Amino acid sequence: MTSPLIIDCHGHYTTAPKALEDWRNRQIAGIKDPSQMPKASELKISDDDLRESIEANQLRLMKQRGSDVTLFSPRASFMAHHIGDFNVSAAWAAICNELCYRVSKLFPDNFVPVAMLPQSPGVDTKTCIPELEKCINEYGNVGINLNPDPSGGQWNSPPLSDRYWYPIYEKMVEYDIPAMIHVSTSCNPAFHTTGSHYLNADTTAFMQCLTSDLFKDFPTLRFLIPHGGGAVPYHWGRFRGLAQEMKKPLLKDHLLNNIFFDTCVYHQPGIDLLTRVIPVDNILFASEMIGAVRGIDPETGNYYDDTKRYIEASVLDAEARYKVYEGNARRVFPRLDARLKAR
Amino acid sequence: MTSPLIIDCHGHYTTAPKALEDWRNRQIAGIKDPSQMPKASELKISDDDLRESIEANQLRLMKQRGSDVTLFSPRASFMAHHIGDFNVSAAWAAICNELCYRVSKLFPDNFVPVAMLPQSPGVDTKTCIPELEKCINEYGNVGINLNPDPSGGQWNSPPLSDRYWYPIYEKMVEYDIPAMIHVSTSCNPAFHTTGSHYLNADTTAFMQCLTSDLFKDFPTLRFLIPHGGGAVPYHWGRFRGLAQEMKKPLLKDHLLNNIFFDTCVYHQPGIDLLTRVIPVDNILFASEMIGAVRGIDPETGNYYDDTKRYIEASVLDAEARYKVYEGNARRVFPRLDARLKAR
Numbered sequence: 001m002t003s004p005l006i007i008d009c010h011g012h013y014t015t016a017p018k019a020l021e022d023w024r025n026r027q028i029a030g031i032k033d034p035s036q037m038p039k040a041s042e043l044k045i046s047d048d049d050l051r052e053s054i055e056a057n058q059l060r061l062m063k064q065r066g067s068d069v070t071l072f073s074p075r076a077s078f079m080a081h082h083i084g085d086f087n088v089s090a091a092w093a094a095i096c097n098e099l100c101y102r103v104s105k106l107f108p109d110n111f112v113p114v115a116m117l118p119q120s121p122g123v124d125t126k127t128c129i130p131e132l133e134k135c136i137n138e139y140g141n142v143g144i145n146l147n148p149d150p151s152g153g154q155w156n157s158p159p160l161s162d163r164y165w166y167p168i169y170e171k172m173v174e175y176d177i178p179a180m181i182h183v184s185t186s187c188n189p190a191f192h193t194t195g196s197h198y199l200n201a202d203t204t205a206f207m208q209c210l211t212s213d214l215f216k217d218f219p220t221l222r223f224l225i226p227h228g229g230g231a232v233p234y235h236w237g238r239f240r241g242l243a244q245e246m247k248k249p250l251l252k253d254h255l256l257n258n259i260f261f262d263t264c265v266y267h268q269p270g271i272d273l274l275t276r277v278i279p280v281d282n283i284l285f286a287s288e289m290i291g292a293v294r295g296i297d298p299e300t301g302n303y304y305d306d307t308k309r310y311i312e313a314s315v316l317d318a319e320a321r322y323k324v325y326e327g328n329a330r331r332v333f334p335r336l337d338a339r340l341k342a343r
Numbered sequence: 344m345t346s347p348l349i350i351d352c353h354g355h356y357t358t359a360p361k362a363l364e365d366w367r368n369r370q371i372a373g374i375k376d377p378s379q380m381p382k383a384s385e386l387k388i389s390d391d392d393l394r395e396s397i398e399a400n401q402l403r404l405m406k407q408r409g410s411d412v413t414l415f416s417p418r419a420s421f422m423a424h425h426i427g428d429f430n431v432s433a434a435w436a437a438i439c440n441e442l443c444y445r446v447s448k449l450f451p452d453n454f455v456p457v458a459m460l461p462q463s464p465g466v467d468t469k470t471c472i473p474e475l476e477k478c479i480n481e482y483g484n485v486g487i488n489l490n491p492d493p494s495g496g497q498w499n500s501p502p503l504s505d506r507y508w509y510p511i512y513e514k515m516v517e518y519d520i521p522a523m524i525h526v527s528t529s530c531n532p533a534f535h536t537t538g539s540h541y542l543n544a545d546t547t548a549f550m551q552c553l554t555s556d557l558f559k560d561f562p563t564l565r566f567l568i569p570h571g572g573g574a575v576p577y578h579w580g581r582f583r584g585l586a587q588e589m590k591k592p593l594l595k596d597h598l599l600n601n602i603f604f605d606t607c608v609y610h611q612p613g614i615d616l617l618t619r620v621i622p623v624d625n626i627l628f629a630s631e632m633i634g635a636v637r638g639i640d641p642e643t644g645n646y647y648d649d650t651k652r653y654i655e656a657s658v659l660d661a662e663a664r665y666k667v668y669e670g671n672a673r674r675v676f677p678r679l680d681a682r683l684k685a686r
Contacts (some may be wrong), residue, residue, distance in 0.1 A: 002360035148533075153498070155533040190491075190498040195550035195585050199574045207538035227581075231542045231574035237610025238570075241636035241647040242538050267580025273616040293584035304584040 002324040006339070007061070008306065008335070009179055010180065010226055010286030011031050011070035011111075012260050013100055015057040017049045020099065024078070027092065031084045040095055044223070050103055057109060057290055063262040065306050067287070071329075072100050073114035073145050077193055079184040081150035086120040086127055093118035093131050101139035109343075112336055114180070117140045117168070119150040121157065126167040136175050142335040143224075144172070148205050153188030153197055160205055160223075161212030169218050176334050178222035178260075181205040194292035202230025206259065209242055210251075215258045222258055224284060228265035233277045252279065260332055262286035263307045263324065266293055268300075271310035280320040285311060347669040348683070349651065351405070352676070353472065353569055353605050353629030354413035354454075356443055356511025358400040360392045363442065367421070370435065374427045383438055393446055400633055402453060410630070414672075414679070415443050416457035416488050417489045420536055422527035424493035429463040429470055436461035436474050444482035452686075455679055457523070458484045460511070462493040464500065469510040479518050484676040486567075487515070489522040491548050496531030496540055503548055503566075504555030512561050519677050521565035521603075524548040536637035549602065551588055554593075558601045565601055565675055567627060571608035576620045581673050595622065601677055605629035606650045606667065609636055611643075614653035623663045628654065 022044040030037025058070060073098035081089055094118050100113040115135035117128040135141040145166065149155050158164040160181070172179060186197035190306060225232070232239060240251055248254050255268050260282045265271050274283065286307065293304045302309055311324060330337035373380025401413060417439035421471035424432055436459050443456040458478035460471040478484040489511065492498050501507040503524070515522060517598035536575040545568050558564060568575070575582060581596055591597050603625050608614050617626065629650065636647045645652055654667060 155496070155498075155531055157533070159533055188498055190500070190502055190551070191547060192550045192554055192585075195553065196543070196547040196584065199546050199578060200539070200670050203542050203574065204534060204539040207535045208533070210538065211535055228577070229544065231577065233573065234571070234577035234613050234616060235542060235608060235610075237608070237613060237640065237647050238636055239538065240642075241609055241638050241640065244537075244638045244641075245636065263580060265580070266584055267578075267620075269616055269619045270577050270580060273577060273612055276612050278609075293581055293588065295584050295587045297580065297584065298587075299583075 004023040004322040005069060006067040006325050007285060007329040007336070008067045008070045008289070009224065009284045009329050010264055010288045011058060011072045012075045012288070012291065013072060013096070013103065014075045014290050015053045016075065016099060017045050017053055019043060019045050020095070021309055022078050023095070024030065024092065027088060028083060031088060031238055040091060042220060043095060045099065047102070047106060050099070051106055053108060054103055054111070059107065061289055062110065065308055067308060068110065070111055070113045071143065071333070072103060072111040074100055076145065076182050077185040079116050079145070079147060081119040081153065081184060082152035082187060084125045086118065089120045090118040090131065097131065097139065111197055112339060113139055114143045114145060114320045115139070116145050117147070119147050121151045124167070125165055128168060129171055132168070132171055136177065140339065142333045142339065143177045145182045147183055148181055148201060148208070149183050152184060153186035153191050155230070158311070159208040159212070161214040169221055173218055173220055176220070178224055178332050180224040180226055182226055183289050185260050198227055198292070199230040202227050203232055206230065206232045209255055209259060210239060210248065211246065215255070222260065224260045224262060224332065226262045226264055226288070228270060228274050229261040229278070230262060233261065233274050236277045256282050260328065263311060264288045264305070265307070265310070266304040267297070268310050268313060271307065271314055275314050275316055280316065280323050281328060283324050284332060285325045348412060349410040349667040349668050350628060351410045351413045351630050351632070352567065352627045352672050353631045354401060354415045355418045355634065356415060356439070356446065356632070357418045357633050358396045359418065359442060360388050360396055362386060362388050362392070363438070367435065370431060371426060374431060375388070383530060386438060387500070388442065390445070390449060394449055397446055397450060397454070402450065404632055405453065410651060411453065413454055414457045414486065414676070415446060415454040417443055417459040419488065419525050420528040422459050422488070422490060423495065424462040424490055424527060425464060425495035425530060428521045429461065429466045431596055432460040435473065440478050440482065441475065447483065447674065449520055455682060456482055456484045457486045457488060458482070459488050459558070460490070462490050464494045467510070468508055471511060471513055475511070475514055475519070479520065483682065485676045485682065486520045487522050488525045490526055491524055491544060491551070492526050494532050495527060496529035502551040503558040504551055512564055516563055518562055519563070521567055521675050523567040523569055525569055528571045530616070541570055541635070542573040545570050546575055549573065549575045549582070552598055552602060553582060553591065554589065558598070565603065567603045567605060567675065569607055569629070569631070571606060571613060571617050572604040576604065576617050579620045599625050603627055603671065606654060607631045607648070608650070608653070609647040609660040610640070611653050611656060616655055618657050618659055623659065623666050624671060626667050627675060628668045
């Protein structure tokens with residue numbers, strides 16, 4: 001068996017040039033004082049700026065660690081769908097998606113874009129469709145990130161099983177693209193963004209699917225739950241038991257044709273649990289590098305988020321590793337597969 | 344080494360006679376229509392009713408599974424601190440705590456009471472002190488359950504590190520009692536009570552402690568985080584890495600003198616992860632039986648929540664098992680230790 005392509009299905013553009021944040025801050029100021037609202041055209045980031053921000057960071061680490069392709073989406077914590085109204089989110093999403101698209105054009109071998117949506121709390125999800133269509137049709141995006149809590153920690157949107165979300169699902173099915181279920185920054189002081197809000201959202205999303213029959217309505221819909229599925233694999237027995245109490249089918253039939261987990265779990269015992277509990281067909285390699293945890297683990301001397309090392313040290317055999325690194329990503333993201341085949 | 348006493352540190356009175364629920368429903372009706380508000384004295388539950396509800400359920404399973412003592416508190420999902428005002432919570436907590444006390448008197452060898460508090464969203468936590476004092480001084484309670492989200496899924500209380508909670512902590516230190524951090528039912532449709540709200544709360548509470556210096560203010564304060572710590576042990580590397588980014592001490596120094604995890608994880612791989620990652624001094628045996636997951640696991644033929652089987656099948660040696668079953672509980676709950684010694 002030849003070496004698999006190492007596809008990291010979870011990367012965000014966390015290292016975008018400072019001009020992006022400056023523009024966003026002006027936009028936020030413009031919500032209160034429309035005279036300050038910047039135009040999209042006022043954001044100036046050159047190709048050289050983009051190259052530098054990638055080469056010195058993600059690409060450097062990808063080479064160091066030996067990964068080949070990163071599915072690359074706008075910075076999750078900066079999506080901040082709770083800020084302003086739909087127009088604010090629409091302008092911001094368009095700018096962020098365009099930057100990831102440009103990165104994918106500058107580094108076509110290494111970065112494949114995934115879109116954020118211009119979600120806004122309480123707003124009809126149909127409003128997200130034009131940006132989604134543009135990202136798929138014009139930018140070559142292979143998937144989307146879907147925020148189950150655009151309020152940023154108030155959790156006042158309907159569960160993912162609600163018809164509120166169906167316009168997005170219909171488009172996902174039409175385009176045969178999956179969604180990573182990923183929240184953004186928490187503005188609720190109870191929840192630390194990357195320490196609890198992200199993990200809670202993963203668990204919450206899984207349970208929203210478990211209690212519903214969403215995948216009867218959309219048999220081909222695919223969700224990728226990041227951060228190793230939050231608390232789900234660790235409590236797999238609890239979830240199996242809860243499904244049983246609710247007279248749902250076995251989880252492998254009820255959910256595992258549609259739900260996948262990434263490997264953003266930052267220590268060996270966690271990855272070992274994940275690979276022991278979750279069928280290998282449902283695990284996709286990812287690191288979320290450069291993300292929430294950037295340091296070096298004093299217990300190992302390696303980066304916490306160098307998750308490839310944990311996969312290498314796991315019990316997975318060569319065939320299973322091929323699936324985790326490459327095969328599953330090609331299956332869950334058919335547009336990625338088509339893109340790789342077209343090379 | 345003699346066989347350890349098997350102490351289950353996490354049991355709720357989920358099988359209380361139906362009269363309790365009926366009284367509660369009348370109380371809830373009484374919030375809108377004070378003429379319907381029942382008096383506490385209108386609740387009639389005989390000792391025989393109590394005996395029957397315990398002997399046929401918890402005690403039967405304890406004998407079957409071989410556990411000796413259960414720390415027994417009112418049903419967590421019924422605490423529902425969001426219902427009504429402080430007076431409603433106060434009447435309800437008093438009734439529920441009295442029932443657990445009566446169970447402990449009827450079965451002194453097997454049940455030791457732990458108190459719920461009359462919390463109410465936004466209300467000064469000082470108001471909880473009289474009930475707490477009664478439960479410790481008159482009812483012989485050895486610990487309390489503390490709800491970090493009395494709103495029931497709105498998460499609008501200050502983090503556990505906030506001075507809002509200090510009156511309770513001061514009393515806990517004075518009495519040398521720990522608190523299990525346990526939410527109640529979720530009235531937020533985003534969160535399934537036992538499938539996501541409980542686990543999210545565990546992770547959230549841990550992270551609230553991690554980001555703060557709470558245990559500098561209260562070096563002897565002890566929290567027991569249930570359900571195996573939510574997502575925490577599975578993501579132990581993430582939490583170590585986040586603490587490192589925040590320039591906090593190593594977690595073992597920063598949190599593990601004060602935070603403990605129970606073993607309510609309902610499958611072997613989860614318990615194996617827990618015992619591999621968390622120091623054995625920080626793990627307390629528990630099953631939360633009879634609780635959220637009452638069925639038999641078709642993969643093993645045993646009850647999901649028969650957690651003793653997982654401990655028996657884990658790598659823990661006899662000394663470690665003594666700690667998990669008995670030693671740690673005696674250390675974390677000194678009033679339990681005193682009670683057992685007085686036998």
